[in-house]
Amino acid sequence: MSDFPAYDEIHVISDIHMGGNKPNFQILKETQRLAGYIGWVSKQCPAGNVALVLNGDVFDTLAEELPGYIVVEQAVATVDRIMKDASFVGVWDALAAFVATERRTLIFIIGNHDIEMSFPTVQRFIMTRLADDDLIKRARIEFSTIGAGYTCTVGNARVYCTHGNEVDAWNYNRYEDLAKVGRRLNAGRTLDPKEWYPNAGTRMVKEVMNEVKKKYKWIDLLKPETQAAVGTLVVLDPSQATKITDLVSIVGEKVRDGKEVNQRLSAEGFLPREQVNASSVTVDQLLGPNLSEGIRGYSQQNSQDVDQMLEMAEANLGRPNAQIVEPEAPLGTWQLIFDRLTGWLRNVPKDEALRRALKDWLADDKTFDHTDQDDTFKDVTAAVGSSIDFIITGHTHLERAIDMGGGRFYFNCGTWIRLLRFTDAMLKDRDAFKPVYDVLIDGRMELIDGAKFGGQSFVMNQTSAVSVKVEDGGVIGRLNHIINDGTGAPQIIQQFMRK
Structure with missing residues (x-):
């Protein structure tokens, strides 16, 4: 008997970033595609066990106009607002339908933009939204919010999913401090804002990025x-x-x-x-x-x-x-x-x-090179034991598919938010950059969404996912692009087989 949950296949997505209670503060665009993809996953391998892993930054409470660096007493109300937002409600309806399907499991992993998901009050609220009081449906929902990631097996392969901010000096989570906040909420106590020490990335977002974003909506579409x-x-x-x-x-x-x-x-x-x-x-x-x-x-x-x-x-x-x-x-x-x-x-x-x-x-930018061994790859793989066959991260917004050798593989499942594609030609000189500048300085997201330069759309139509499944006598890991309305088979970008 395995020490870990066993599946016939798992599907992993990351960095959805549902949030933003101001106009143009929402950076998730393809919500209908996401809902369609969730429905597609629920129909895979009907007789087998299938998991959908949301690998961190499911919510984005930093995009909400709220005081402080962490939402405490308002945590449930904030998550409720995000769930009911017209832009996102279809995604939550799709997740509810997913957990209503037999032999499906939904896993939430904490990131650095949704740290409130570690609170028991928020977890109970999410479960109620998705499963009401149905104990069978509730049993199909799991949370990993203590920094341990999520480990399971697919066939004879061991798979480890983690957001990736654990190795990011700007964006790590203080899990023991988060646990203390949860204990206070359960005990009917509060948190003095002066007690909370945010990480550097959170301070940059709240103190600088959000202020700049009021005028330049595109700023956090870059890393x-x-x-x-x-x-x-x-x-x-x-x-x-x-x-x-x-x-x-x-x-x-x-x-x-x-x-x-x-x-x-x-x-x-x-x-x-x-x-x-x-x-x-x-x-x-x-x-x-x-x-x-x-x-x-x-x-x-x-x-x-x-x-x-x-x-x-x-x-x-x-x-x-x-x-x-x-x-x-x-x-x-x-x-x-x-x-x-x-x-x-x-x-x-x-x-x-x-x-x-x-x-x-963007110097030496390798954003779209899915074979680049970036710092997250180096630091995570150095920290993960050799018994793990598939490592899957998110956080960087940069999809990766790397053969580590010895039948071990690394994936980063990218993001579902808008991505801006700057090319060398666009930044070559002042004349080439002027039309790009005009779009950026205008700042309206609808103008950015429709912009094309050199025949190429400024905003990439790229939404990524990773799958690991038993197939053809082995276990195949794939980096996929979810296309169209999300209800059809994904486009395979790279795949590796472990015999």
Whole structure:
């Protein structure tokens, strides 16, 4: 008897990002396709056991206009609003129909945009929405919200699904702290907002990205956690420089194994943010080489040597508690850099500045290379034991299908949100970029959705999924694209067989 659930096939999707209670704050577009795909999965292998895994960031509470970095007392009401939103209600109807089907299992895995899913109150609410009081249907719903991921077997293969933010220093979850919040909710207690220490990615979204997004709706269709995004944000809205200065000290923030103390019998004492001197980030990486060069080439009105200023900033970048210990040096230096960048921007046309910033952001971009062994691949595979045959992640929004050798395979199931496709030709020079700039600066999502450059749609029609199933005497893992209305067979992008 296996220690883990056994299926004839599983289907995995990630980064749906249902949320956004403001116009144009919703980044999930293909909701009808998603509902159709869920219905298609429910009909597969009728006589066998089939699982649908929602591999993190199912909700996006960070897209909701709510105070603070985590929703506590309003968590159930927020999830209820998202479920009833006209844009998403069809998806939840499809999930309810899925769990009403015999031999189907629905698994929710926590991500970094839906951390409230760890609360027992939210889990009970989701189960009630999907299964009402039917105990058989409820038994077909599982939650993995403690950072353990989800392990099962398909045929003779062992499969491990995890969101992937566990290895992301900007976006890790503090699972013990989340458990304490859940215990407080069950005990009728509250959480003082000052007790919660958000990760760097959450702070960037809530403090900077959401503000910029009010005008530039497309900004989080690019990957916001990359470091060169800082330069793009400052170009779009120089007023954000002060906020970004405050965030510089947490670039490179990490939590080391074993640092969090197990206090499961207590609901007191939330753990402070851990800062470690482990950053090798440079100013060029943070702003991008084009913008850094702009600073270096700017007028020499300031007597301080620019290279010395940049070196000082880099020296302070990864220092623990730099804000507290020496507030004058690191913060003053970084503010001077952003002031200098703002001064340079006054002398450069905004379209050219944005073109340069985007070239930095997307330099060596391998977004659409599903064989690229990115950092998430390297860090997750290094942490997973050799007994796992198929590893499936999400989080990065970048689909991957990689043969690790020895009958082991890695997949990233990408995302269902809009993806913008910038090409070298679009960013080649100012003339080529001007029509792109006009669409971006207008900011309306409907204009972006309909834009084409060089005969190619600006927004990719790409929604991804991974399947692992018993087939042809072995176990086949596939990276798929879900097409049309989602009710037909997916388009196979890459497949691997384990005998």
